[in-house]
Amino acid sequence: MTKIKQNTLFVGTLAKGLRILRAFDETHTDLSLTELSAITGLDKSAVQRLAHTLHLEGMLDKDPTTRRYSPSHGWLRLAYAYYWSDPLIARAMPKLIDLSQRLGETVNLAQLSGQKIIYTNRLPGTRTTFAATLPGRTVPALCTSAGQAILATFPPQERAAAIETWPLERYTPQTTMDRATIAEEIDRAAQIGHSISHDQLILNEVGIACAIRGPDGRAWSAVHCSVSSHHWNDDRIRAEILPWLHDTANAIPPSHERTSAPHHIGLKA
Amino acid sequence: MTKIKQNTLFVGTLAKGLRILRAFDETHTDLSLTELSAITGLDKSAVQRLAHTLHLEGMLDKDPTTRRYSPSHGWLRLAYAYYWSDPLIARAMPKLIDLSQRLGETVNLAQLSGQKIIYTNRLPGTRTTFAATLPGRTVPALCTSAGQAILATFPPQERAAAIETWPLERYTPQTTMDRATIAEEIDRAAQIGHSISHDQLILNEVGIACAIRGPDGRAWSAVHCSVSSHHWNDDRIRAEILPWLHDTANAIPPSHERTSAPHHIGLKA
DNA sequence: GCCAAGTTATCATATAGTAATAACTTAAAT
DNA sequence: ATTTAAGTTATTACTATATGATAACTTGGC
Structure with a gap:
C-alpha cells in the first residue's frame, strides 16, 4: 500500500473510501469489486470492506444479482446540502x-x-x-x-x-x-x-x-x-x-x- | 465511543467520515469543529482528524479566517457521476x-x-x-x-x-x-x-x-x-x-x- | 459438468486511528 | 490594555481496528 501522507492528522482509511466514491464517472457508472480494485489501486480486501461499508451507509447501491456497485441517491442528497x-x-x-x-x-x-x-x-x-x-x-x-x-x-x-x-x-x-x-x-x-x-x-x-x-x-x-x-x-x-x-x-x-x-x-x- | 457494528467487514472510520458529510443540511450550511462534534456525536479529536482529511481530499471547504467547514464542489461532482x-x-x-x-x-x-x-x-x-x-x-x-x-x-x-x-x-x-x-x-x-x-x-x-x-x-x-x-x-x-x-x-x-x-x-x- | 473469474468469509498481526492532554490562537469582556 | 474563555491545532502513548493473505464459496461460460 502506498503511503499517502505522513501526517498524524490524516486518516488514510477515510481517504481510501473517498477514492472508491470517485472511481465512478461518466464512463464508469457501475463497478464490480475487482474493477474498483483496479481503478483505485487499492487491494481487493480493502475494496471489499470499504465498498461494503459504503453500501451499508447508503452511499453505494448494489445490484443483488450482478453484485455491481453504483452511486446512490445519497450522492444527490449531498448535492442538495451543497x-x-x-x-x-x-x-x-x-x-x-x-x-x-x-x-x-x-x-x-x-x-x-x-x-x-x-x-x-x-x-x-x-x-x-x-x-x-x-x-x-x-x-x-x-x-x-x-x-x-x-x-x-x-x-x-x-x-x-x-x-x-x-x-x-x-x-x-x-x-x-x-x-x-x-x-x-x-x-x-x-x-x-x-x-x-x-x-x-x-x-x-x-x-x-x-x-x-x-x-x-x-x-x-x-x-x-x-x-x-x-x-x-x-x-x-x-x-x-x-x-x-x-x-x-x-x-x-x-x-x-x-x-x-x-x-x-x-x-x- | 459507541460501537456501531460488530462486523469485521465494517470500516468504522469510513462510516464516521460519512457522518461528518451528512452533518450538513439546509440549516447547517457551515460548521465549526465543535459544532461538528456536537452534531455527529464524535469526539473532538476524531472530528479534527476526519474533517482535516476531508478538507485535504477536497470534500470540505474551509474558511481560512473563521475555520468553519462547508460542503465543496466535490459534492456536486459526485452528483454528476450519479x-x-x-x-x-x-x-x-x-x-x-x-x-x-x-x-x-x-x-x-x-x-x-x-x-x-x-x-x-x-x-x-x-x-x-x-x-x-x-x-x-x-x-x-x-x-x-x-x-x-x-x-x-x-x-x-x-x-x-x-x-x-x-x-x-x-x-x-x-x-x-x-x-x-x-x-x-x-x-x-x-x-x-x-x-x-x-x-x-x-x-x-x-x-x-x-x-x-x-x-x-x-x-x-x-x-x-x-x-x-x-x-x-x-x-x-x-x-x-x-x-x-x-x-x-x-x-x-x-x-x-x-x-x-x-x-x-x-x-x- | 467442469473451470475460471469473481465474490464472500475468516483470522493472526501490526499498523494506523484513537482519545487525552498540552500548546497555541482568536474573540470577547472588563 | 489585560485577562478569560472558547475553540483550534499539535503531540503522544496505547491498543483497538483496519489490514491483507488465504480459504471457502458462488456464478457464469464453455
Whole structure:
C-alpha cells in the first residue's frame, strides 16, 4: 500500500473510501469489486470492506444479482446540502430562471473550481446534449466562455499564469488548443465585459458568458448561456441575448465575504 | 465511543467520515469543529482528524479566517457521476425538457428513495420557492403527489403497509396528516392514473404527478409538475396539463432491468 | 459438468486511528 | 490594555481496528 501522507492528522482509511466514491464517472457508472480494485489501486480486501461499508451507509447501491456497485441517491442528497451552503445559489437562482424564460434558451450558473469551471445550476432548453443538462459537470476553465469571462476579471499576472499553466482538453476538432489565441479571447472579454465561444465543447454550440463581479471587480462565477449556431447568428446574439445576460449578471450580488480565491485543495486538474 | 457494528467487514472510520458529510443540511450550511462534534456525536479529536482529511481530499471547504467547514464542489461532482449511473435520467431528460417548454411551468423527475421521494432533476418555472429549484431534495413519499402516484402502482398489501408505516411530516397547516385520507388519495390515483395534491408542501401549490410504469405495471419514479393554484384551477389543469403529463410519463421507458425494489439501505426516514 | 473469474468469509498481526492532554490562537469582556 | 474563555491545532502513548493473505464459496461460460 502506498503511503499517502505522513501526517498524524490524516486518516488514510477515510481517504481510501473517498477514492472508491470517485472511481465512478461518466464512463464508469457501475463497478464490480475487482474493477474498483483496479481503478483505485487499492487491494481487493480493502475494496471489499470499504465498498461494503459504503453500501451499508447508503452511499453505494448494489445490484443483488450482478453484485455491481453504483452511486446512490445519497450522492444527490449531498448535492442538495451543497446548494444550501453556497450563498450565491440562492441569490442567482431566481434571476437565472427569469433569464431562461425570457430567452427560451439554455442558461447556466458557472463557478470557478480550481482550474476548471463547474456548472452548478442548469436550466436546459431544447436541443442540448445530455451532459449539458447535468449539474456538477466540470470542464477546463480555459476552454469555456464562462472561464474566460471570469479570468478576464483577474489581475494581469494571475491571468497570464492561468493561461500558461491551466489544463486544456480537446472536445471537438475546433476546440482552441493554442494558448496565445485564448489570451486574445480573454483580453477581448476584458474589454467588452463578456465572452463568446464557438464550437468549443460541442460543434455548432455558441457559449455566451458574463462574469458576476464582486465589489473589487473580481469574479469567481458567471452567468452562461448556450445556443445553437444554426439558430443564432452573432448579430442576433448581440441584440437579443447580451443585454439580458449583462443585466442578469449585474443583478446578482456575489458572495461578498469572499475576498480571496476559494481554496479548492485536492480539486486540481 | 459507541460501537456501531460488530462486523469485521465494517470500516468504522469510513462510516464516521460519512457522518461528518451528512452533518450538513439546509440549516447547517457551515460548521465549526465543535459544532461538528456536537452534531455527529464524535469526539473532538476524531472530528479534527476526519474533517482535516476531508478538507485535504477536497470534500470540505474551509474558511481560512473563521475555520468553519462547508460542503465543496466535490459534492456536486459526485452528483454528476450519479446522473450518469442512473439510466432513467438520460431517458427522461429530453422529454422533461419538452414538457417544461410546452407547459411553461415547473417540471420534476421524482424517484422513490426508501420511504421518501427524491427530486432528481428539476426544471423550475417562475414563482417557485428556492428549495423547489434544487435537485436532491427529499420529502416523505406519502406527502407528495409523486409518492402517491408511485404507491398507487404497488400491490395492495405493500401499498397498505406503506400507508400505515411510512413517515409523514407537516409542511403547511393543510398538510394531510391523516393516513386514511392518504389511502383514499392513493386509491383514486390508482383509478385515474395520476395524483393531484394541494397545499401539501407549500401553500397555494398544486402538485400533479404521473407514474413511470415498468412492464410489470409497477413504478419507482414519476413525472411531476408543480403550479400555483392562483393561476390554475382544476379544470384548466385537467385540460392543459394532464394530457401532456401522461404522454410524457408514458414516453419514458423505465429502467427495465430493475424488477424488485431498489435497496436503499441506510436511507431510512 | 467442469473451470475460471469473481465474490464472500475468516483470522493472526501490526499498523494506523484513537482519545487525552498540552500548546497555541482568536474573540470577547472588563 | 489585560485577562478569560472558547475553540483550534499539535503531540503522544496505547491498543483497538483496519489490514491483507488465504480459504471457502458462488456464478457464469464453455
